[in-house]
Every structure is written in C-alpha cells, then in structure tokens.
Amino acid sequence: MAVFLSEYRVVLPGGVYDAAGLHALLCEGRSLLQPDGSHPAMTFPERAPGHATRLARQALADAVPDALVVGTTKGELEPWLEDRTRPQGPGALLSGLGCDARIVRAVSTACASGAQAVIDAAELVQDGDATDAVALGVDALTPFVTQGFASLQALSADGARPFDRERDGLSLGEAAAAVRLRAQGGGARLVGWGGSNDANHISGPSRDGSGLALAIRRALAGHDPASVVAICAHGTGTRYNDAMEAKAFRAVFGTPPPVFGIKGALGHTLGACGVIELIAASEVARTGIAPPTARCRNPAPDCELDVVRGEARDVGRGLVLSTNSGFGGINTALLVDWGAA
Amino acid sequence: MSAALLGFGRVSAAGLQCGKRLEPWASGPLALKAGMFSDTPFPRFGRMDPLCKVAVAAASLALRDAGARVPDGAEIAQAGGTGHGCVLVDGTYEDSRAKGAASPASFVYTLPSMYLGEIAIRFGLRGRCALLTGGPLAGLSALVTGVRWLEQGRASAVLVTAAEAVQGTRVATSMLLARDGGGRFAQAAFRVPPDARLLDGDDIGVLYDAPPGVVGARAAGQEFSLRVLDARE
Numbered sequence: 001m002a003v004f005l006s007e008y009r010v011v012l013p014g015g016v017y018d019a020a021g022l023h024a025l026l027c028e029g030r031s032l033l034q035p036d037g038s039h040p041a042m043t044f045p046e047r048a049p050g051h052a053t054r055l056a057r058q059a060l061a062d063a064v065p066d067a068l069v070v071g072t073t074k075g076e077l078e079p080w081l082e083d084r085t086r087p088q089g090p091g092a093l094l095s096g097l098g099c100d101a102r103i104v105r106a107v108s109t110a111c112a113s114g115a116q117a118v119i120d121a122a123e124l125v126q127d128g129d130a131t132d133a134v135a136l137g138v139d140a141l142t143p144f145v146t147q148g149f150a151s152l153q154a155l156s157a158d159g160a161r162p163f164d165r166e167r168d169g170l171s172l173g174e175a176a177a178a179v180r181l182r183a184q185g186g187g188a189r190l191v192g193w194g195g196s197n198d199a200n201h202i203s204g205p206s207r208d209g210s211g212l213a214l215a216i217r218r219a220l221a222g223h224d225p226a227s228v229v230a231i232c233a234h235g236t237g238t239r240y241n242d243a244m245e246a247k248a249f250r251a252v253f254g255t256p257p258p259v260f261g262i263k264g265a266l267g268h269t270l271g272a273c274g275v276i277e278l279i280a281a282s283e284v285a286r287t288g289i290a291p292p293t294a295r296c297r298n299p300a301p302d303c304e305l306d307v308v309r310g311e312a313r314d315v316g317r318g319l320v321l322s323t324n325s326g327f328g329g330i331n332t333a334l335l336v337d338w339g340a341a
Numbered sequence: 342m343s344a345a346l347l348g349f350g351r352v353s354a355a356g357l358q359c360g361k362r363l364e365p366w367a368s369g370p371l372a373l374k375a376g377m378f379s380d381t382p383f384p385r386f387g388r389m390d391p392l393c394k395v396a397v398a399a400a401s402l403a404l405r406d407a408g409a410r411v412p413d414g415a416e417i418a419q420a421g422g423t424g425h426g427c428v429l430v431d432g433t434y435e436d437s438r439a440k441g442a443a444s445p446a447s448f449v450y451t452l453p454s455m456y457l458g459e460i461a462i463r464f465g466l467r468g469r470c471a472l473l474t475g476g477p478l479a480g481l482s483a484l485v486t487g488v489r490w491l492e493q494g495r496a497s498a499v500l501v502t503a504a505e506a507v508q509g510t511r512v513a514t515s516m517l518l519a520r521d522g523g524g525r526f527a528q529a530a531f532r533v534p535p536d537a538r539l540l541d542g543d544d545i546g547v548l549y550d551a552p553p554g555v556v557g558a559r560a561a562g563q564e565f566s567l568r569v570l571d572a573r574e
Binding site: 070073074075080081084088089090091093094105106107108109110116119120123126127143144147148149150151152194195196197198199200201202203211214215218326327328329330 | 414415418419424425426428431432434435438443444445448449451452453454455457458459461462464465466467468469470471472473474475476479482486489493495
C-alpha cells in the first residue's frame, strides 16, 4: 500500500522552502557551501541554546499530526554542552518541540535518521496506528559535531564533490525538513522502502555495496527496476561512500539510471538529509527533471555512474529512488512516484 | 500482537541472565567483560562505549539462549530502544574536545544507534534496523515496533534490544522474536491497550524486570503491560 506525501517544508540557512522551491533551488546548481568548503552555519554565530529545537519548530510550523516521528542523530545538544545537568539528545528536542500529536517519538539511525523517520511514519499510517503522520528530520551544527567529523578526517578541504574524481570528503550542513504522510491523497506517493545493515564496519561503508543493494532490493520489491528513472544518492563526497553506492546501484540495476546528489549544494545535513532527499526525489517524480549534482565537475572513474551534473536534466516521469547510509552500517532506500488519487 | 520468543538475555545489577539461567554478580559494580558472555575472542568489546557493551552483552545472551533456533542473520532485523542513549560517551568525547583533542574513538560512539551496528557486526545480522529513543518508554516502543514488523511480514525474525547506560546504572534486555512459533518458550503474548500512549511523558516510568517475563510499563493513572509468558517447554 502506498502512502501519500504532502506539506513539505525545508528549513535552510537561506529560508524555508516548499517542494517546488527546493527543486528550483537545486536545479540552479548553486552551492550553499563557502569557498573553503564550510557551511554558513559552521561559523556558530551568537545564538541562544536550543537551536536544533528552533529549526525543528520551523519545519513543523503549526502542524499537529496524529503522529510525529523525528529523525535526528543528536537531537538537542546545546543546553547540555553548557551545563551537563541539562537534558540532552532526542528527548530534549521532543520535549522542547511541545507538539500535541497523540504519538510523538524519535528515531536515531545515524545519517539515515531522516529516512528512518519516514519509514516509521509510513508504517504507523499503513498499519492504521495513526491517521496521519509527520516525519521530521533535523540536526543542528555544533562544535561537538564538526570537530568530531574533523577528528575522523572526514571533512573535505574545499567542499564536498559528490561522485567527482577529486572528491576528498564531506561538508557538513544544517537543516530541518518535514513531510506529512497519509493513507489517502494524490500526488507524490511513497511506494516502497527498505532497510539493511552492512554488518561489516562500525564507521565505514561496506566496500562491496552489498548492504545498500539489499536495502534497495527490499524497497523495489514488486516493482520493475527498469521503471526507476533517477536515483537521489546519499552522495556524501567521501571516497568510500560514493564508490560503495556506485557498486550497489550497479549490482541492482546493471546499468543504473541517472544519479544525482544534493550534498554538494546543501552540505551533509545529517538527520535532515533523508527527508530533504525524499522531497527532492518526489519533485523529480513530479516534474521528470533531475537537478544537477552541485560541485561535481568530473565524474569519478571508480564510480562509473551517469551523474547528472552541470545543469538539470529531463529524465522523464517514473519511479525515483532515494538512498541513505550511516555509521553502524545502516542503509535505507525509499521509492517514490507521482500518481493520481 | 503476538510473536514467538526464541531467546532472552538480560544484563543488570542482578547479573547476567540467559533465558531462565541467572548468574548473579558476586558483589561490586557491574564491570562487563566479554568472557562473561562469549566463548570466542571478542577484542572489539573493550573499545566500545558503555551503552554498546551492555546492549551487545544482552544480545549475545539472547542469541545464545536461542541456540540452534537462530535464523540466518540476513533475515534478522533489529529494533532498539534507549531513553538516555549514549550520554556517557557524549560526556567522554566532549571532555576530549574541550581539551582541544577531540577523540575520534569516542566520537564514533556518540550515536545511540551504534549498538545495533556492533550487534550486526558481531552476529552478521543484515536485516532492517531502527532505534527508538528520546523517552523512557523507548524500549517498549522498540518491542511493539519489532512485533509489528513480524505481524506485517516486514521481517521474519527481530532482535529487540532495550538498553540504558547512565551514571551508576547499566541495564539491557534483549529478545529474539520470530513470526513462526516453536521456540522453547511458547507463544509470547503482548497486550497494549488501544488507547495506550506509548511514548514520553515525565509521569511515565518503565520497568524492565520480572524475569523471565520481560517488560512492564507503568503510566500515571493507568497500568499497561507487555508480558512474555513463561511457558518453557
């Protein structure tokens, strides 16, 4: 049973976007990243504690769904960073949100948290446990996070270049995004989803892509892979992630459909990226136009993918796949299309 | 809601429990070592954060209890639940960062879902994963979620692991559940009132106790329970 998607809100440093607005922004091919690869939010301007909660509130707006599922890696950290007796994490964020939804919960599966929130929300609706649900992904940039990724030497020196020959790491971003899911409606539909674990390495992707391929096959169950017209990849811009994804796509599709990624444009928004990328994928399903992969200039030979770059491309209408992976070996795959009620 | 319970493991201040077998602590604080629950070398264990250690130990005991009934790892999904998450290693990492030497070894564990990854690596579990967090009933939510997956055919077996590691307390309960019965335990029955609010609220406490029955949860003004029937063959 498909679950219908609507009421998209994406909170970025430059403003709040609906689905069409996000698509237009991405199709411009611009990047929010600064010349040194940093994100505007990484300068940590003076801001009151509770920034993640404020981002989430902006994305939720006035919505009071039957169920709210928040996907986040760290939730609200800032008050705790100042005073360790203060609440922290996803629980602090849920409390701060103060949403009156009947069911309120958080899921945290590293960089797949947003996509996992979508899956959890879809299943609450599908099972009749909730009449409607909002999946919300959010994470704020803090020194806790940025210095952690720096310690892992995972950050790019001059900005993420997903699927590029010269890619050298990721760029962090900051965002919140929300989408409402209902059992009935029209427009974008979530028609499949899947998850898996690499069972291979705690912080690195499996080298063979078999875990992600498993998640994709689970999402495609009952669908013809040939009807997938585009893939919105996780595309972090790290050597290992992008190569792993390419192997997974080739394993499932043989010759994969055009691939695009948005982390060169927005940075890696951690818990938010799964929701944002689902919204981007749903707009490709609606319009048939895939945005370019910002900052990808020369496709990497080790990826062997048809990467959309330079300018937006007409890929036609059909199913669009969105994939995410995270620490702990977790993979998710979401499949969307655009159909009538 | 119903599911077959194939194996049960628990780690708490009372000791290590594998099915009905409880090996109590002699005395002193809970200092987990891999040799307490594993017959094979497990060098990774020493590097893990406290949440991963207690969760991996409970999961190991649940899978040992299931014995030959453990399905193929590719078919085993994982649902985790933790209210407090990885707050201890968050503190360790933040201390290192504040000194100007952010520790990558600590940072990788500053995600509450990492114990699902450690369990997956140790036992080759490749099914879907979800970690519910953010409230005192996260473990209960994980159990309900796992049973839902079985009911709806989203997984044929689920390892549900609820874990908490905070100052002075380490506790984890793990259950291997399957859609098909025939486990050494008879059918486990879970009852949740249809109007139960499963999540969050300062007035809700959760109790992981009453071995080998599993989880009771008490909410202010109402009591609802999930009970694993003790009907070992």
